Amino acid sequence: MLRNYTLPILDFASDTWRQTIVDREPGVYLGHPTTVLLDDGKTMVTVYPKNHGFGQIVLKKSMDGGLTWSERLPVPESWSTSLETPILYKVYDKTGKCRLIMFSSLYPIRMSVSEDDGDTWSELAPVGDYGGIVAMGDIANTAPGEYFALFHDDGRFFHPSRKRRAIVYQSGDGADRRTRVQTQCTPDNGQTWGPAEDRRLQPGDRERRDWKPIYTAYSGETETNFHLYQVWSRDGGLTWSSTPRSICTHPVANLCEPAIIKSPDGGELAVLMRENARKMNSMVIYSTDQGQTWTEPVEMQGALTGDRHCARYLKDGRLFISFRDTCLESPTRGDWCAWLGNYDDIKNGREGQYRIRIMKNHRGMDCAYPGVEVLPDGTVVTTTYGHWTPGEDPYIVAVRIRPKDLPTA
Numbered sequence: 001m002l003r004n005y006t007l008p009i010l011d012f013a014s015d016t017w018r019q020t021i022v023d024r025e026p027g028v029y030l031g032h033p034t035t036v037l038l039d040d041g042k043t044m045v046t047v048y049p050k051n052h053g054f055g056q057i058v059l060k061k062s063m064d065g066g067l068t069w070s071e072r073l074p075v076p077e078s079w080s081t082s083l084e085t086p087i088l089y090k091v092y093d094k095t096g097k098c099r100l101i102m103f104s105s106l107y108p109i110r111m112s113v114s115e116d117d118g119d120t121w122s123e124l125a126p127v128g129d130y131g132g133i134v135a136m137g138d139i140a141n142t143a144p145g146e147y148f149a150l151f152h153d154d155g156r157f158f159h160p161s162r163k164r165r166a167i168v169y170q171s172g173d174g175a176d177r178r179t180r181v182q183t184q185c186t187p188d189n190g191q192t193w194g195p196a197e198d199r200r201l202q203p204g205d206r207e208r209r210d211w212k213p214i215y216t217a218y219s220g221e222t223e224t225n226f227h228l229y230q231v232w233s234r235d236g237g238l239t240w241s242s243t244p245r246s247i248c249t250h251p252v253a254n255l256c257e258p259a260i261i262k263s264p265d266g267g268e269l270a271v272l273m274r275e276n277a278r279k280m281n282s283m284v285i286y287s288t289d290q291g292q293t294w295t296e297p298v299e300m301q302g303a304l305t306g307d308r309h310c311a312r313y314l315k316d317g318r319l320f321i322s323f324r325d326t327c328l329e330s331p332t333r334g335d336w337c338a339w340l341g342n343y344d345d346i347k348n349g350r351e352g353q354y355r356i357r358i359m360k361n362h363r364g365m366d367c368a369y370p371g372v373e374v375l376p377d378g379t380v381v382t383t384t385y386g387h388w389t390p391g392e393d394p395y396i397v398a399v400r401i402r403p404k405d406l407p408t409a
Contacts, residue, residue, distance in 0.1 A: 003281065004329035005303035006124075007351050010366070012401070013335070013360040022046065022060065022069050022383060024395035027110045027203040031385040032057075032085040033396050035371030036100060036119055036183045044373060045118040046383060047102055052200050052366075053134075056080045056179045057104070061118065066373070066381040068400040070284075071292065076112065078124040079104075081168045081215035085134050085369065093236025095147030095315045096323060098337040101237045107157040107219055109129025131157035131219075131231060131310070133181075138260045140269060142290040145236045150271065155223025158244075162190035163220045164198075169324040180205055184366060187394045187402040190218075225227050226254045226276065230291065248273075253280045259309035264317065265342050270346055272309045276325070281305040302327045304339055308369045315403065318342055322358065322382045323370035332357045336368040336386055340406060354407075358399050365385035367395065378403040 012018060015063030023030050033048035044062040044068075057079040061070045082104040089101050100114040102121070110124040111310050133156075136149030156164075171182045182196040185202055198205075217340075229244035248255060254276035261270045269287045272295075282305045283297040294361040306323030316338055325337040336359045341352025361367035374380055382399040385394045 001301050002306075004327060005301060005351055005355070007303050008354045009332065010354055010356045010405075012399070012405075013357050017296050018399045018401065020067060020069070020398045022396040022398050022401075023048070023058065023072070024213075025050075025393075026103075027393060029200065029202065029393045030395050032369040033371055033383050033385060034086065034088040034369070035088040035373055035381075036088050037375070039089070039098060041376040043117065044092070045088065045100065046371065046396075047088050048069070048385070049086060050083060051202065053085045053211045054083045054179075054181055056177060057082050057086050057102075057338065058237040059118070065375050065379070066383065066400065069398075076121050076123045076396040078110075078215075079121075080177065081167055082172055083168065083217055084112050087134065087136060089136075089237070090141055090239035091139070091141075091147060092145065093238075096144075097236065099237065103127075103133035105151065105157070106131050106159055109135040109151070110217045111240075128244075130159065130241050130244055132244075133157060134257055136218075136231075137256070138271075138284045139237075140260045140262070140291060140388060145234065147233045147237055149231050149233070149240065149258065150228055150258040151231075151244075152258070154226050154254075156219045158222060159220070160218055161220030162186060162218050165190075165193070165216055165218050167196075167213050168212045168215040171205075171208045171211045171342050176182045178202065178205060178208065181295065181406070196197045205288065206234055215242040223250070225249055226256045227274070228255060228258060228271075245249050248285055248297055250283070250297055253277055253283060253297070255283055259311055259321075261311045261319065261343065261346070263347075263374070264313075268341070268347075270319070272300070272304065272311070274307045274326075275305070276311075281327075282309070287345075288364065300346065301349060301351050302329070304346065304353060306337065307365075310370050310382075312372045312374050312379070312380070314374060316408065318353070318404075318406075318408075319346075320374075320380055320401075321336075321343070321374060322368070322372050322384075326365060328378060335359065336369070336370065336384060338382070354403075357399075358382065359386060359397065360387055361386045361388070362390045363394075
């Protein structure tokens, strides 16, 4: 399989008029946002952590389709204990009632619920006696009020174990609140613990003296390559099945961060996956029975190789898929990119129509866990984090792409 691609590239990186800063804080790492578009077609909700994956979860809203954003909004106390990237979804129960659900992962996977379009939220609470990494990576609606969710793990967090622990500390209140995470290992199943190591301190954290422990989570050691797990909800996302099942793994590739795409006729599901071993292209599996059974994983074209794919159909039926470019021989490797094409291109192993560089990232491949929303007028609003300014910590930007910006040929 080709490790490069021949598609033309549209470069929007210098189009600053497209870009709206959602949040930026000097000296503070802001990353990994997800978004939902509410049913009014203009209100957007986003959540993201104040650190690399873990840390205090921030909530913001836009009332005008991503053109302007609120200040940071009040959130539950437990949102300061998040240990992995929060993921946000809009779901409906069998009566058509809409709710927002947000997941925070590692062991155990926890969920927070809003019944009022994100104005108020429940505290984070476990969904079951299992954990995972970046849960739930994506969800799919299979019938009124029924969903399945996919997430990945390699044995460290799936079941409780006492090989390692992470302790969340909190300092300050309100806008001054900071969280700090320290990890420790044990040689004797928790009888004694080794030295504590900090996970990515923010500037000024060492100088603070009022840290207090607020949450502890345990994990094991890596047992296998990543497995992709599936759980189900029959009540509009309020509860999830107690026993996840493994639907995919690979002897060489480390497959994770699934993105689910329904075929245009709804009869097939494709799941695009990041390849974290960096030995192969991104991969895909398919289901023709609404997620009951799945094919074996196969490599995709280099044009779709990336991390944390997020796919939406445009008004003209094409797919817009946003991701971090990790294609081995790409001129935009490490940047925030998108792919334009059709579902059949993926199914038949074709490259698609073209790629887009949305913004240039200035530090390695640390960017682009994007949210993608399509407004009623067809405008794409895609939102993510990155090192957009050389020498600065990452911050969060929303980018607008109009239908006329996306040629059909």
